[in-house]
Amino acid sequence: MATLRTAQVAELAGVNVETLRFYERRGILQEPPRRASGYREYPPDTVERVRFIKRAQELGFTLKEVQDLLELRETTRAKAGRVRKVAEAKLEEIEHKIRDLEAMKKSLTELLSTCDGQKTIASCPIIESLSGCERCRGGDTGRPKKEHSR
Amino acid sequence: MATLRTAQVAELAGVNVETLRFYERRGILQEPPRRASGYREYPPDTVERVRFIKRAQELGFTLKEVQDLLELRETTRAKAGRVRKVAEAKLEEIEHKIRDLEAMKKSLTELLSTCDGQKTIASCPIIESLSGCERCRGGDTGRPKKEHSR
DNA sequence: ATGGGCCCCGGACTATGGTACGGAGTCAAG
């Protein structure tokens, strides 16, 4: 069983068959070889790739971003310098996400331990958990803004 | 300057004015007091709340999930037990995300250090970075499946 | 008292990421 058919890949990766076709159209999955009849024959590692895509999405990356991430692997050699830049940027983004999730984790943990004692925790600070992010994009979206007198 | 108007909140939080109205309709921002004219007067901490929402989204939470997260804070007392369950589930989810991001970070770091030396890294394993997730939802989406003979 | 800039609202529109549909061809067990 060297190759897989669409339904098998879909099943193993936990996605809809249509999703595979969709990814192919989007270019995030490259077109697999076909047999004479036109049936796709997927290499088995496609399953891992699709799972990666789904999980990366759950971590807040868009399909485009996932694609870039995956292309880091394929592209190497040739434009190595540009790849490096992208990888470094992604790395920082990932580290930022980790920091923020750690902060959320901390405040959720606090909430749980406080709620445990039936106290008034009116100030359980979930929101503040991400405020280390404060100026990271606060107050400027890059969109043009009209100044107003006041 | 005790309260803020929509444009100010939007500016400070880095979102579109329409987004605030949208969040209000969705119930993720509660309706602020209005002055006689109908103008909204936001309490300043709205800005933090909106930033939290945006950041949580970037971490892969849907608006619905963010809402639940925020309600953990508000809801306490009364249905404390149910809240606890939700908080614990979220905590696990967050820890899972952190683990996965750490894995991505690791493989990106490896990729960077390998690319550095101009080597052939045909096997840079970005994809495997999330495969610790393997069976976490692989192979079963809960959708009904028809068995086929082969 | 007036005008430029904000604010109100409902409703239409957009982008992203899929999902569903339907008619036709393929595969393999009986």
Next chain:
DNA sequence: CTTGACTCCGTACCATAGTCCGGGGCCCAT
């Protein structure tokens, strides 16, 4: 060699999360 499950394709549709529009009302500096 039929039949039921699977596959193909294009196109239409869906949910989420906004974003824009346009007609009308406020606000206040000049």
